[in-house]
Amino acid sequence: MFDHIILLNQRHLDRLLREFIEEYYHVARPHQGLDGDTPVSQTKQPGISGPSRLISIPVLGGLHHRYVRVAA
Numbered sequence: 001m002f003d004h005i006i007l008l009n010q011r012h013l014d015r016l017l018r019e020f021i022e023e024y025y026h027v028a029r030p031h032q033g034l035d036g037d038t039p040v041s042q043t044k045q046p047g048i049s050g051p052s053r054l055i056s057i058p059v060l061g062g063l064h065h066r067y068v069r070v071a072a
Contacts, residue, residue, distance in 0.1 A: 027066070053070060
């Protein structure tokens with residue numbers, strides 16, 4: 001994960017790890033051992049009828065992304 005990031009100091013590393021774990025790994029990344037669910041289960045959004053679009057939310061400065069479908 002940190003092959004593409006220049007770490008400035010210990011505090012910077014701690015902030016990046018916290019952001020990765022709390023905003024991506026536990027919330028957005030599906031896990032095989034949990035049958036495709038995430039460790040922090042999200043409530044399923046109701047299906048969007050009609051046109052929709054996919055929104056990309058950057059995590060770790062764009063190194064990873066979360067995706068959310070919203071009505072157009």
